[in-house]
Amino acid sequence: MRGHIRGAEDGHSQTGPQGHLRGRGSESRAGLETLLPIHCLTKEEEPSGEDKGSWTSEEWERRWVESAQRGDTESFERIVIAYQQRIFNLAFRLLGDREEAEDLTQEVFLNVYKHLPSFRGDAQFSTWIYQVTINHCRNRFKYLKRRFHQTTESLDDPMQGGEGELERELPDEADAPEDALHRRQVQRLVHMAVQRLRPDYREIIVLRDIQELSYQEISDVLGLPEGTIKSRLHRARWELKELLEHLGIDRSG
Numbered sequence: 001m002r003g004h005i006r007g008a009e010d011g012h013s014q015t016g017p018q019g020h021l022r023g024r025g026s027e028s029r030a031g032l033e034t035l036l037p038i039h040c041l042t043k044e045e046e047p048s049g050e051d052k053g054s055w056t057s058e059e060w061e062r063r064w065v066e067s068a069q070r071g072d073t074e075s076f077e078r079i080v081i082a083y084q085q086r087i088f089n090l091a092f093r094l095l096g097d098r099e100e101a102e103d104l105t106q107e108v109f110l111n112v113y114k115h116l117p118s119f120r121g122d123a124q125f126s127t128w129i130y131q132v133t134i135n136h137c138r139n140r141f142k143y144l145k146r147r148f149h150q151t152t153e154s155l156d157d158p159m160q161g162g163e164g165e166l167e168r169e170l171p172d173e174a175d176a177p178e179d180a181l182h183r184r185q186v187q188r189l190v191h192m193a194v195q196r197l198r199p200d201y202r203e204i205i206v207l208r209d210i211q212e213l214s215y216q217e218i219s220d221v222l223g224l225p226e227g228t229i230k231s232r233l234h235r236a237r238w239e240l241k242e243l244l245e246h247l248g249i250d251r252s253g
Contacts, residue, residue: 058124065125069117076116080109083126086211087133093206094137095144096195104140108133127220130213134203134221141199186249193243201236208233 061082067075087108092101111132119128194202207213207221208229215226222229244250 061125062121065116065119065121068113069119076113079112079125083129084109087129090130090133090206090211091137093194093210094134094199094202095140096191097144100140100144104133104136108136111136123220127217130207130221138199189247189249190244193240193247193249196243197236197239200232201239204229204233205236205240209237 061079064075064078064082068079084105088101088105091104091108092098095101095104108129112129115132119125194205197205203222204218207218208215213221215229218224218229219226224232
């Protein structure tokens, strides 16, 4: 994700006077910008030493959440670093617009920070933050639809990675140039097809086939029975297949 923050001319997140993150309605969150610096939303910091092998383990995550609930900003930064790429990928796939996804990712973490004290741990933290993201995306999608927002994706704009997505989307180094170009063209068409799915189908395709969540995890995030998840996924995949065929891509093989 790019390390800059968009301006506030359209009411989205922006940087404060000292270069810290500030979201819409920041006047009601006085002091938050001093607790959530911009570098939290970049990949400049990486785990090192013995932390690296268990960077996303449930035990480390539980400790970070508990510490962050007590006001430890370093622990919250670790949560942001651990989840920022997954949240961005989810938002980008659901909204179809990179800059909107960047703004929404920041809004999600501001919202999580604000409501973290109320997180009781009844569900996994990952489930909770995905629910927050889905809800933000639904609201944003409705707003964009009302504004007749035209989503775009540049063929030359590199895809973001995370959770195995980067490896699936970037061409193999051994690919011939024409093969790499063809792959990226196919990826763009697939992206277009996913955006044409109805919202509930798009959610299920993104969560299962791109984010690679289990049926149980999707059930927890969406609050639906696994049977409903599976049947909806089957219908979504069928519709996606028809859209891809219409775009000239045969996925039957």
